Amino acid sequence: MGFAQEAPQATAAAANDADIVTLSVFEVSSSAPARYQAAESAAGGRINTSIMDTPTTVTVLTSDFLSDVGGTRVLEAAKYVAGVSEATIPNALDRVIIRGFQTDGRRVDGFHTGGQANYDHGAIERVEVVKGPDAVLHPAGAPGGTINLVTKKPQWTPGGSLKLQVGEYDVNRVEADVTGPINDHFAYRMVAALQDNEGYIDGAFRESTLLTPSLTWKISPQAQLTLRYEYYYFKAANIVGIPTDPSVGTRDPFKVMQGVPHNFNPTFGKDYEFRRTTAHTGTLLFTSAVTDRLSVRLAGRLTEMYTPDSDLRIRLKSPGGSRNPFTGEWEGGVDWVNTSSDPANPNFVATPAAPVSPIIGLTGWQGNFGDRYRDVQNDWSYIVDGTAAKSTTLVGFSYSYFHNTGQGYNRISPDIDITKETRPSGPSIITPSVRDQRTNTSRYQVYLTEQLELFEGRLMLNGGVAHLTFNGMYHDKHEPAAPPPNPVLPGQAFAGEGSKATYNYGLVVKPIRNVSLYYGHTENAVPIGPNDYRRANQGEVPLFSAGTQDEVGIKANFLDGRIIASVAYYEIEQTGYALHNPGNFATPQPPQPLPAIISTRNGSGWEFQLAGSVTEALSVMASFADTKNRNPDGIMLNSSAEDLGALFVRYELNKGRLGGLALAVGVNYQGKRAAGDTAGYTDASTPDNLIPNQPSAYMPARTLVDVTLSYSRKNWSYGLTLANALDKTYYAAADSRDLINVGTPRNLSGTITWKF
Structure with missing residues (x-):
């Protein structure tokens, strides 16, 4: 759910000295004990809480860390968080894997948004990563965790910046950010960003425009209202990918098809293979400390989004x-x-x-869809701080509405002889509409949580319940008729509805002040998507995919709070898990897409995380994850690495002529990953001897190194980044065996920033 804006200072620069600002418990202070460490977060339970006091793993990526890492995707910073890794589509959909579970879309200031885009990092103040299912924060999310993007809000101190970034691949952009007070009661902020670049893959590109003005009204010292508008246009190439070499089997070293360049992409051009989003979003956030015990938060969001996309997929003839x-x-x-x-x-x-034939087929899809989002969230917090105990009670409700309409078409293109061609020899043919759909879903949720702090903060107990209800409709004019026993009329509409309660509880014990031992149990329940209403009505799929996690761990801070470290062990179960049906990648393709395979999925693992500053000059972010992510038959899932490690170290000279000179090195490791989803059993299986299908190939483990040299002097700063500094050939992701995304080689970029 939502997060409060960055709070003003205790005495606002533009306000009267007598006006002391009282922060609501929903507001998170911008102060931080170290460059890469935030002491507080609202992500664990929506109320501003010390990270040491939460019975789950919460990692905050500060604005300084986001700036030092650079890049143009949220994942380029989030990959340094334990258990967070690349998913199946690197250049769109904001798709990531958290604790082995893939998630699409993004959560901005507590509101979930889909679409084709990767969100523009220029709007982000900080990133909060919460591990595990969370029925309050993200009831419709994957059980592995939630990444919430906290946007930049108006500040009461004047300031701003201009930033120019140029490079060979993926980074040509300009950003502007200006903020400050209008008078004693109003402050503004304007953030704008433009990006226009080409990628390493032939025909790859990104074009994006972000424009987001916001206004904060300090109604009183205890209450404020922030209004924010966002225009975001994003268009990127839809990468066809490279097929795995047909000689590669499950036990063989991985390689892509011989004779195909690594930057191969048989595109017709920007207007043919693309993912696009045009979105208009308006949000409001009201927070108030009604009394010294009672605080209120009210948030709302309206979004209109157009999300067309068009693609082609490779199909091997043999x-x-x-x-x-x-x-x-x-x-x-x-x-x-x-x-x-x-x-x-x-x-x-x-x-x-x-x-193996050198002739490959190209088939694909084109869709034109529009989305609408309507959301309201209201929370009330009541705190009783007694001599023996402190009680914090949160009660609230949320409402969300999603509406989607659009048409889909099949695309057929001439075959390609890869020994002679990199482009189809003729035009792409668009079939008549094969999908003409309308969907809508409404969700209602109420929740109650309680935290009890005892023995002067040495023991914290918490628990809560959330109840989610949904209803909706799915209608496709091209829905085919079906005979009994599950009859369907041509073009029939299908309704869906259901409700479910989820529970969370946990405890935190502090044997000494800077060490926390914790246990947490969290749940969420994700309603089925509208496309599954028919199958649910016929008893083929459950109404909810339920996620459950149990986690134990230890957190500690050192060096006067400048370093925080944690070790955690977790077990996650997800019921109603929809596993992609590998039959959809058969040659030839099935006339109609085969339905997903419904199963129960389990994940478990150990994680280590460290963040903060060893000294004023030396800052570090480090993580390691040893996980197990398997389907019910114990088979590794697509593109989900089970071993992850990352390290980011920055050292800055603070004195002398070289003061302001800094060197940062980032290292990111991913273990081997399956190249495509696998499910089902072989034809030799018997009821007494089931033989599960294994992944057809594994992409190898890889380690990437990025190096940044920067220099800051007065209002100016300069940076030079060498991404993939060792020029490793690697595979970024796999959507299937026939669609391998090749990673970008060594890439030099430079940045100039002026702060005022």
Whole structure:
């Protein structure tokens, strides 16, 4: 849910000295004990709470850290948080993996938004990462965790900046940010950013425009209202990807198809293969300390969004291998054939696979969709601070509405001979509409949480309950008829509704003041999407995907609070998990997409996180995660690494002629990842001997190093970044075996910033 804006200082510069500002408990102070450490967060339970006092893992990425890391995606900073990694589409959808669970879209100031875009980091003040399912913060989110982006808000001290960034790939942009008071009661902020660049992949690009003015009205020393408008336009290439070499099997070293350049992308151009978002968003945030015990928060959001997209996908004419029915592993160059005519007694024989054809097919999709979001959130906090105990009670409700309309079309393009061509020889054909849909969903939630602090803060107990209700409708004019036992009329509309309660509880024990031992149990319940209303009505899928996490850990701070470190162990279960049906990637494709496979998924792991400043000159962010992310058959899931590590170290000279000179080094490691989702069992399986299909290939582990040299003098700062400094060839992500996204090689960029 929502977060309060960055709070004004205790005495606002533009206000009368007698007007002492009383902060609401929903507001998070901008003060920080160290460059890479924030002492407080509202992400753990919506009330401003010390990170040491939360019974779960919360990591805050400060504005200084975001600036030092640079980049143009939220993930480029979030990847230094334990358990956060690249997902399946690097250049769109804000898609990331947290504790092994993939999540799409973004959460900005507590409101979830989908769309095709990667959000512009120029609007972000700080990033709060909360691990595990959270029914209050993000009831519709993946159980692995939530990344909440806290936007820049008006400040009562005048200031601003201009920033120019240029580079070979992915970074040509300009940003402007100006803020300050208008008078004693009003402050403003204006943030703007433009980006226009090409990528390493042939035809890859990004064009984006961000414009976001905001105004804060200090109604009284105890109450303030912030209004914010955001215009965001984003367009990026839809990358076709490279196929895995057909000779590569489950046990073979990974490589992409021979003869295909790493930057291969048979695009027709910017107007043909793209992901696009045009969004207009208005938000309001009112916070007030009604009394010294009672605080209120009211937040609202309206969004109108247009999200067209168009793509092509590679289809190999011959797979070059097959799955061994006795092991479930893919074997390159082998075609396993059933020579028996008796279904009860199959006889599988290995034969040489057909030669791999250099001809590849291109099929795809084009869609034109529009989205509407309407949200209201209201929270009340009541605090009783007695001599023996402190009680904090939160009660609230939220309402959200989502509406989507649009049409979809199939695209068919001429085949390509990869030994001769990098572009189709003829035009792409657009079929008549195959989808003409209208969907809407309303969600209502009420929640109550309680935190009890005992023994002068040495023991904290908390618990809560949230109840979520949803209803909605899905209608596709092209919905085909279906016969009994589950009859469907042509073009029939389907309704969906349901409700579910979730619970959370935990405790924090402080044997000494700077050490916290904690246990937390958290839950959330995600309603099915409108496209599944039909299947739910017919009993094929559950109404909710429920996430449950149990976590234990220890947190400690050192060096007068400048360093905070944590170690955590967690176990997560997700019911009603929709696993992509691998049959949709068969050759030839099925005439209609096969439905998702519904299962229960489990994840567990250890995480280590450290952030802060060893000295005034030396700042560090470090993390490590050892996880296990598997489907119900124990098979690794697509693009989800189970071993992750990251380190970011920055050293700045503070004295002498070289004062202001800084060197930063970032290192990011990901273990091996499956190249595509795998589900089901081989044809040799029997009820007493199920043989699960294994991933057909694994992308290798990789370690990337980024180096930044910067210099600050008075109001100016300069930076030079060498991304992928060791020029490693690596694979960023895999949507399937036939769509491997190749990572960007060594990339030099420079930044100039003027602060005023």
